[in-house]
Amino acid sequence: MPLVRSDKLPCASDGDVVIVRQRVRSLAVESGFPLVDQTKIVTAASELARNTVVHGQGGTVELEMLVEGARRGVRLTFTDHGPGIADISQAMKDGFTTGGGLGLGLGGAKRLSSEFEIRSRAGEGTVVRIARWR
Amino acid sequence: MPRETGSRVVEILDKHERELLTSWLDRQLKASTLRRDLLQESEMREQSREFLRLVRDAAAKAGVEDVDTPAYEPVRELLRAISTERARKGFTSSETATFVFSLKEPVFARLRQEVGMDVGALAEEMWAANVLLDKLGLFTTEVHQQGRETVIARQAEEMLELSTPVVELWEGVLALPVIGTLDSARTQVVMENLLQRIVETGATIAIIDITGVPTVDTLVAQHLLKTVAAARLMGADCIISGIRPQIAQTIVHLGVELQSVITKATLADAFAVALQRAGLAVVRSRPQA
Amino acid sequence: MGEFLLVSIQVDMHDKLAITLQDDLTTSIVKHRARGVLIDISSLEIVDSFIGRMLANIAAMSRVLDAETVVVGMRPAVAITLVELGMSLTGVRTALTVERAMDTLRASVATGAESGRGDAARPE
Numbered sequence: 001m002p003l004v005r006s007d008k009l010p011c012a013s014d015g016d017v018v019i020v021r022q023r024v025r026s027l028a029v030e031s032g033f034p035l036v037d038q039t040k041i042v043t044a045a046s047e048l049a050r051n052t053v054v055h056g057q058g059g060t061v062e063l064e065m066l067v068e069g070a071r072r073g074v075r076l077t078f079t080d081h082g083p084g085i086a087d088i089s090q091a092m093k094d095g096f097t098t099g100g101g102l103g104l105g106l107g108g109a110k111r112l113s114s115e116f117e118i119r120s121r122a123g124e125g126t127v128v129r130i131a132r133w134r
Numbered sequence: 135m136p137r138e139t140g141s142r143v144v145e146i147l148d149k150h151e152r153e154l155l156t157s158w159l160d161r162q163l164k165a166s167t168l169r170r171d172l173l174q175e176s177e178m179r180e181q182s183r184e185f186l187r188l189v190r191d192a193a194a195k196a197g198v199e200d201v202d203t204p205a206y207e208p209v210r211e212l213l214r215a216i217s218t219e220r221a222r223k224g225f226t227s228s229e230t231a232t233f234v235f236s237l238k239e240p241v242f243a244r245l246r247q248e249v250g251m252d253v254g255a256l257a258e259e260m261w262a263a264n265v266l267l268d269k270l271g272l273f274t275t276e277v278h279q280q281g282r283e284t285v286i287a288r289q290a291e292e293m294l295e296l297s298t299p300v301v302e303l304w305e306g307v308l309a310l311p312v313i314g315t316l317d318s319a320r321t322q323v324v325m326e327n328l329l330q331r332i333v334e335t336g337a338t339i340a341i342i343d344i345t346g347v348p349t350v351d352t353l354v355a356q357h358l359l360k361t362v363a364a365a366r367l368m369g370a371d372c373i374i375s376g377i378r379p380q381i382a383q384t385i386v387h388l389g390v391e392l393q394s395v396i397t398k399a400t401l402a403d404a405f406a407v408a409l410q411r412a413g414l415a416v417v418r419s420r421p422q423a
Numbered sequence: 424m425g426e427f428l429l430v431s432i433q434v435d436m437h438d439k440l441a442i443t444l445q446d447d448l449t450t451s452i453v454k455h456r457a458r459g460v461l462i463d464i465s466s467l468e469i470v471d472s473f474i475g476r477m478l479a480n481i482a483a484m485s486r487v488l489d490a491e492t493v494v495v496g497m498r499p500a501v502a503i504t505l506v507e508l509g510m511s512l513t514g515v516r517t518a519l520t521v522e523r524a525m526d527t528l529r530a531s532v533a534t535g536a537e538s539g540r541g542d543a544a545r546p547e
Contacts, residue, residue, distance in 0.1 A: 004211075014437040021435060021469060036326060039469065039500040043508060046471040050438070069280030070218060108472060108508040322503070329499035336519055360506050367502040367512065369495075369519040 004065045011078065012058030017049040020061055024076065027063055031072040033134050041074055041132040044112040047105040048078045048128050056080025056126055066131070073114075073133040081125040088118060140198035140262035142255065146244045147190040155186050157240035165236060172223045181216055181233075188212055189270075198266040201273065210273065217277040227278035234271035238264060294323045300331040307408045308337045308370075309401065313346035321357040325364045332370045339411060340365050341404040345376030352388050362395055371411070373397070375404035427459040427528060428452065429521070433466045441477045448481055452488050459528035460485050461521060465496030475510040482515045491531055492516065493524040 009023060010016050024045040028038040045061075052059040059080030066073035085091045092107050106128070110116040113130040120126035147154070159182055162168065163175070188209045196205035213234075220230045241263045249256040298320070301309045310328055314320075328340060342361065347354065362372040375398040377385075398404040409416065428451055436444070452460060462478065464470065470478075482492040493516045497505075505512070518524035 014439050018435055018437045025468075036322070036500045036503055039504045040507065042469050043471050043504050046469060046473075047508075050471075050473060067214070069214070069277045070284045071280060105472065108510075111507050111509065112504065325503050325506075326499065329502055332519065333499060338519075338523075363511055364499075364502045364506045367497050367505060367517055368499065369497075369517045369523065 004067050006065075007063045009061050009063065010058075011049050011052045011061045011080075013053060017046060017053060020049045021046050023063060024074070027065055027074050028132075031065055031074055031134060033072075033074070033132070037132060037134060040112040041076075041130075044109040044130055044132075045076055047109045048076070048130065051105045051128075052078045052080045052126075056082035058082075059125075066133075071133055073131050075115075075129065075131040077127065077129045079125070079127045084122045084124045084126055085118075085120040086122040088120060092118075138197065139258050140193075140266070142245060142249050142259040143198050143241070143263045143266070144190075144193045146241070146248055147186070147193055150244050151186060151190060154237075154240050154244060155183060157243070158182055158186070158237050161236045161239060162233070165232060169225060169229060172225060173220070181212075184212055185209070185216075185234075186237075189266075193266075198262050201266065201269045209270065213270065213274050214277050217274040218281050221278045221281040227275045230274050230278055231271040234267055234274060238267050241267070291323060294320055298324050298327060300327050302331075302335050302337070303341070303405060304409065304412075304414070306336065306338050306412055307405070308332065308335065308340045309343060309405075310340060311343045311346060311401075315349070316347060316354045316357045318353075318357065321360060325361050328361065328365060329368055332365060332368050337370050339373065339408045340370050341373045341375055341401060341408060343376040343401045343404070344374060344381070345378075345401070347376075350381045350384050355385065355388065359395075371396075373404045373407060375399070375401045426455075426457055426532065427461060427525065428455065428457045429461045429463065431463040431466070435469065436474070438473055441474060445477055445481055445484075449484050449488065452485055452490050457485075457490050458532045459525075460490055460492040461495055461524050461528070462492065463495045463521060464501075465498065467501060468498065470497070470501050470505055472508060472510060475505060475508075475512060478515055479512055486514070491528060493518050493528060495519070495521050495524045 007023070007027075009020055011020060021042050025038060025042050028041050033041070049061060052061065056078075057080065059078060059082070061079070062077040064075040064077075066075055092110065106118070109128070109130055112132075114133045115129075115131040117129040118126070120128075159179060162178060162182065192201075192206045192209050196203045200206075201209070216233065217230050220233075221227075242260055245256060245259050245263065249259055297314070298310065298312060301311070303309045308328070308331055310324070312324065316324070331337065332340065342358065344350070344358070350358075358374065362374070365372050373396045377397050377399055396404075396407060398407060428448070430444070430448060432444075448460065451457065460481065462481065464478075467474070478492075478494055482494075485492045494512070495518050497517065516527075518527065
């Protein structure tokens, strides 16, 4: 999938989560997303960024603008080297908490995105990738 | 030492850029597909010059075999822009592809001049150039096609919006008659429409009438509940009307949680409840004839 | 306003700030013996699960302190996204405008009646 631009941001603190929201918003606006689509991907990014900070013990997020013919997309990849998730399907269930509240994070982000991918193993960190197309 | 196929093509793109451009422009101007009404000659010259330059650069970097490599991104970007613009202007996809295909003849002519003696090499180089320009030409048709699909999709969306009108029955009371199935795409449009109207009219009650919805399965029920939830988050209560007996059975059978959502059999009943909640009453002003 | 507190969230808050808001608000409710809390979120472009939970928490805590909370002015795009996210904001009352919210808060305070807890956001 042809990639037009790519940016990497730290995702390790509370303040970083706010910056990630702002940058994802700019990218969505630039990609010509209508308001509801912008809101959805920024909200999904907020959930995943928070997971990375709180559960992943800090990590990074890569922001990409994708182009496929006349379609535009935004793709985000959150990577951390934290404790990882032992049971992914359990973690995807809403309301699931590990005494910290993964809660709606993963399932919610999936529902708000066109594409969702997750790779994680206990002790090996986590990579979550979402994309939204216009 | 065997030369890499396409290397002569790269060479002539580099060494004979100006002649190729002149020859190519000449062909384009003479072509039957020329649309002087849609495209200025100066624009055409500029686009052709830019294209040739970018292809030369990309070919020098990455050869002529694969146009999907990052080296060709500037070429693809230009073709995207040209194709989208021409599609918007009303060019057909063939007319746009001809822009690329018409470069073949000048390239072949130049190859014959430079490689002429070596028949085997000539054949290979011409084939390489042919494939390169085919790929790039096809790329423009793909972009053109996707552009058309986007327009069609948008028109379909607009039609969807029209097919789910939100009506203000009375001050503060909206009615949303849903006709046809409620899939997730439709539901998004319905929600956006409804919420927009709630903001515009300051409505406190929205009646969602599903008389026109043929089947209610778990998915449709979920979509309905989403719509209700969204309206409530904005401060408007919802009443679902048009519940046929079969639907009532299905809902109970499916165990769908409709608690705290008022449901009524007819739109009229729902309207009566809405008026009541708004503290309004309808009073007869003249005796019935 | 007398017995009501009005909070207007204007800025994209980071999580710690949200927690601070929660704490400050509960303290204020007690201090001013507030009977109603209006949280104006009309400036918020994003409400994620954290902010959603914050709103639900404030509603729950204020109820314990005998005050009613109304969340006001949620934007359409935010409402659609919250629903897609899966948050129904249990026990949180909502209103389109501050004026509406005040009217109904006054009504419920006057009657002294509790209007009941629904299983999803209750419009007023």
